[in-house]
Amino acid sequence: MKKGHQVTMKEIAKKLGVSVSTVSRALKDSPELHEETKKRIVELAKEMNYQPNLLAQSLRISKTKTLGVIVPEITSHFFASCISGIQDGANRRGYNVMICQSNESIELEMSNIKTLVASQVDALLISLSRETNHYEHLDDLYQREIPFVLFDRVYEVMPVTKVTFNDQGGAYQVTKHLLETGCRRVMYVSGPEDLYISKKRKEGYTQALEEFGIKPDPKLIKVTDLTLEKNIEVAQEIIDMDERPDGVFCMIDPVAVDVLTHWKSQGIKVPEDMALAGFTNNPTSAVVEPPLTTVSQPGYEMGKLAVNHLLDQLEGLASDEPISIVLETTLVPRKSTRINS
Amino acid sequence: MKKGHQVTMKEIAKKLGVSVSTVSRALKDSPELHEETKKRIVELAKEMNYQPNLLAQSLRISKTKTLGVIVPEITSHFFASCISGIQDGANRRGYNVMICQSNESIELEMSNIKTLVASQVDALLISLSRETNHYEHLDDLYQREIPFVLFDRVYEVMPVTKVTFNDQGGAYQVTKHLLETGCRRVMYVSGPEDLYISKKRKEGYTQALEEFGIKPDPKLIKVTDLTLEKNIEVAQEIIDMDERPDGVFCMIDPVAVDVLTHWKSQGIKVPEDMALAGFTNNPTSAVVEPPLTTVSQPGYEMGKLAVNHLLDQLEGLASDEPISIVLETTLVPRKSTRINS
């Protein structure tokens, strides 16, 4: 399959009997040109449907006006929202975006970085894979002074700009909500314990308990690997407990949805038997029965903020000093938690 | 924010006292080199962490090994799945992918095409925006011999490769299912009538009715613009009908979910009062109460097929003749339709 020919400056120049530089100047509206020539060139360019070759341009000025984005999973609604925010923010400022997904694999994450760097992206926005537990590839970027920011799934000690949610605060809010609506034995269903968000949300959970004078009970913490099977296993374990909790806070909505589904199949009533809450505000959480109390994390905003700050830095509008941007979350109370009065 | 320096062939050449061409040859493992020189070069390159500048390479060989993708909405689960399939397929064959979303706007669609073409992508995969009702921008691509395929939202008469689902077949399946489970007054809730899928699914709906000897009744067709408000309005109109349908097939899941939610709030029981079915098999359709009967469209497969055929064409493994690939859908019966026996 052949590819059609693209009009170049050279051709325009030849047709008009001027030099390529004149064409170049005319096309970027340089003031030092004769109005007449400029007009002729611009008109012919339009007529011939000239499109600049961004490749050549980038090579020449060593800037691609392209950003690389790496997310763990494009099909996750949250990350899709982030991407959407990044795209919109980038486009508005004349930048393009190359998106890669790591599929939660550190290998792919590293190879994604490699190709994006080879493609000469001006900077990167990265959300780390679940598997990522060593950070040479990030160190390498840092070493080579390739600008990047981390968002949502960050490596805390990396001295670059990081954009995160106040996970602890969100977990605090939702746990407090459970306590305020009458729960006294609140359980936390955590994801893998080395995950940043697992830890942070646990901290918020503990904080709320302590504020209510409740001593955290290790029996009231369960861990899932986030697979459907394990989620169901955990759901069943909760049913089987001698002393069941009266409220359960799951680290992310999908876990809560799986738990809910299993419970319903086992005749457990939510919130009457046990209250249930999630985190993230996925679309599904709103449509399950009963609708799930959760914590909303605006991914679109996160993406937009991250890209805007990155571009501010790139373009010298903001200091290069790495900063940490923390977005607040909001509690979304729904029927899966008791509306006590 | 400055960007770090990248090692070039020139530097390697200088360090080793050889020419750039020799380095180039060594790095692509040309057979006509002295083994010894080759080894020295390759080793030094690795040591210096040399990464080829894809920009320069692309400019030279006029191939970027990059594909452009345009989807209406990245946050839609279906399109995210398509993208995922496209990415995986492309990466496996050494290609990168630049993704854009049109936000269902023809303006953005056109400008996306423009930037992708300017970025010299080797080919495009496009799913048209809802707004797209004229096609000069596609004609233009065609004229300029820039390879592209259309997927899911296609322009039927365009002589390029198109990948679609058997929408008519899917609609037929689900309507037939409604009829087989006892419905006799089956309604079709359509999206905007100029949409390709609105039409195709209506055809399948009509076909099933006719097969059951039922004459299509214009009163049993309603149209929504797919907004929440209009969906609810339609849901209420159905409730208010003198002669209600006993089964409703909505063109896409989100509509069905909105209808279901509204009905539940009005005390309508599904499927007892009316059966309900959707199309697409969105994640939400599985978790609503009752779970929604729907038709599954594997987006990942669609993306993979589309990209593989495109690359086959690009690389001469398949004929350039445009073909039409039609994927079959599968009925996913759930509790929102009566399980009659």
Add this chain to the structure above:
DNA sequence: ATGAAAGCGCTAACAA
């Protein structure tokens, strides 16, 4: 087996 040179399409310093 290796090097010199040209050129991909563009920009920009320097000349004129």
Add this chain to the structure above:
DNA sequence: TTGTTAGCGCTTTCAT
């Protein structure tokens, strides 16, 4: 006001 020249990093003939 415009042209000439060099060069971004790479590949690829053509010499040697």
